[in-house]
Amino acid sequence: MDAKPKPVLRGPPQTWLTEGDSVTLSCEVTGSTTGWRFHWYKTAPFRPELLHVTHESRTYSVELLSDSIRGAGGSYTLSPAALRHTGVYVCRAERGEPAYHTEFSQPQPLWVTGLSTPSIVVSPNNKTHFTSQPLSLSCMDSGNSTGWRLRWFSGMMEREKCPYDWTNTGSSCRISSSSSLDSGVYWCQSESGEQSNPVNITVHYDSVILESPAHPVTEGDPLTLRCRYRYQPSNISADFYKDGTLLQTSTTGEMTIPAVLKSHESLYKCSNPERGESPESWITVKDPGPSKLEMVGVVVGIILILVAGTMILLIGQQQHNISQDQDQHICGGKEEDQQEYYTLHSDGADARLSDVTYATIDQQGTSENVKNRKKKEGHEAEAAIVYSELKTVNNAGEAGSWTQ
Template identity: 45%
Template sequence: FSTSLCLSLTFSLSLSLYLSLYLSLSLFLSFFEYESVSLSCEVQGNSTGWRVVRNTSRGNLSDCDTDWGKQQGSSCIVSLKPSDSGVYWCESGSGEHSNAVNITVHAGAVILESPALPVTEGDSVTLRCRYQGTPSDLTAVFYKDGSLIRTETTGEMTIPAVSKSDEGLYNSSAHDLFLSLLLSLSLSSDISLPASLSVSPDRSQFFKYESVSLSCEVQGNSTGWRVVRNPERGNHTECNTDWGTPQGSSCIVSLISSDSGVYWCESGSGEHSNAVNITVPAGAVILESPVLPVTGGDSVTLRCRYQGTPSDLTAVFYKDGSLIRTETTGEMTIPAVSKSDEGLYKCYNSEGESPESWMTVTVLSMSLSSTISSVVHVSTQHHLQCCPCLSSTISSVVHVSLQHHL
């Protein structure tokens, strides 16, 4: 993301079908009213037919250039107002989806800026409380774990070299107006969101009439969390409206083709989990692959399944359009996945072809010496509140990932 320090800012946001780690997150982004944002669909190969779609907080599902935004190829330029707050993603003519991104537009005068792209451990990270008027850099007081860190007359706090010791609860409470930032610094694929959506069985493709359990796994009290979705055709709705059976913070769905779409967890206060794409094809062949990112070094099995009998027909597997192998058992195992295994997979058998599914692989390699390497998974979570001298209250949440290299 690029930002300028003048009052009228331009932000560039990419929604990518072929996801790098940070774009596989559901990013919670805050903007001033009347700022401009560019939403771009980054597609490997031909981007023809891809468009930016949104579901606003008012429940309206529509394409760019209908009553909002200006279409430019597979991108959309939007001059933002509060009614533009909502969930945005890319969609193809055949119903494929990218990751989803949550955008919040504040009518108020203050937002919190933080790095939008992944930062590396050891890098310098700056957090800024910004006022839309003049001056934009009001004094802010920052605390960590209840202890005063510093007062910054510039309204920004810099962590010169982010490390594990920076883990903690950050806040500022000197004035009436506050903004909160959830800064998730992660050294693995598991970004510390307020909640995560799990899918059982763990796959993204399902036959018609199969049952799937969607569960909101919440840190702390799960009361008020619910499963919501944006189907390919329809509006933003929650479980138990005209689909699904709620069970606590979970939802059981008996699937039909119209249930294909983007699913996530949402709290009563508007917090979100990660988002997942679920596909229910009309055909009789699916590819079973993990719906969530897999960790480098793990064993992963892809299965080409036929809905009839026998279900395990000989299958041909493809990655990114190229033949990988033929398996008489109908399944293909990658003993230890690596970043090179990330890609778009599909399969064929005598009964037909599966839809394509993207498999994300997150790998953390740490070279400890010239002869020793190791993989380490650590996660840290920071909560920050910054408070300039104003008199109303706004909240903004942004998610950032941290990659660790020694």
């Protein structure tokens, strides 16, 4: 019977990512590209119901991803990458009815670090440690989550307890004499699933190690690398290398970068011609995030916008009120331009209603808007009175007229 094909899983060359990055994993069955459906898995702490996969004589447990269907075509994308995506991934293909399955692919680790998250405390605060030396890892409590515990991935096994020969106290794990078997990626996880940044801890038998911070270095902060010898005196002169290229030689065994840039993210090592060479260590540089000064600027900007908005509303209301006052004044002026009627009667005490004659008196030019209009035309605004002929009737019934 022919052996089952084994798909090839391809991922990014750098397995340490920053939260917010985008990463795509691809799965391919060599020599046969049609008709395959792909499934995506991630390592998990041992449970009897999970699938158990063997790779390079190591057995580990995997569980199907809840959104595995997204990668059915052979590509599985994490965008944006988050802390919860930390872990080791494998893929498997199937086709036909009933389904024919391939073997599992080789594992692909992805370790995601965040900008500001609950943290795991490493003591001493180094990525690399000598064997037979004490080592402690603790989970910092977060005000939003409870039940923090240490989780770690060593080789192909993911565990949710301290290593068997470590002392467990609350959310801390300690060992008085570490060994190379304690090497692995460690992180903290709460009961609600919140995770800390992972840290990569390596324990070496070597005589020389490069000490570097356990956590990613923030861009703009200083970075100090130390070359350490297992025996006394531990401080030795050393050459420091980045990606195999000599950076500098130090008689004190230390190299400091005053302000780290993203371009400093790389592999570093140190060496001493008599004591030996350290293993390479990857330095991760993370974005600084918003500074305190920037945050103050944002707050001040919001306050200024609110104040400006309030002033605009007040000015608009004031202009509206002025407009209403002007409309009322114009209406009053129009009323003054209207004709007024008065009853004119004789001086006789017994004047009859039928003897009353009405006269029309026009009052012109009394409103302010008329005056203003005439001034604009270059004329002097003068009030004019038009007199009408009035007819009166006396007691004797003789009609008379008076004209001016």
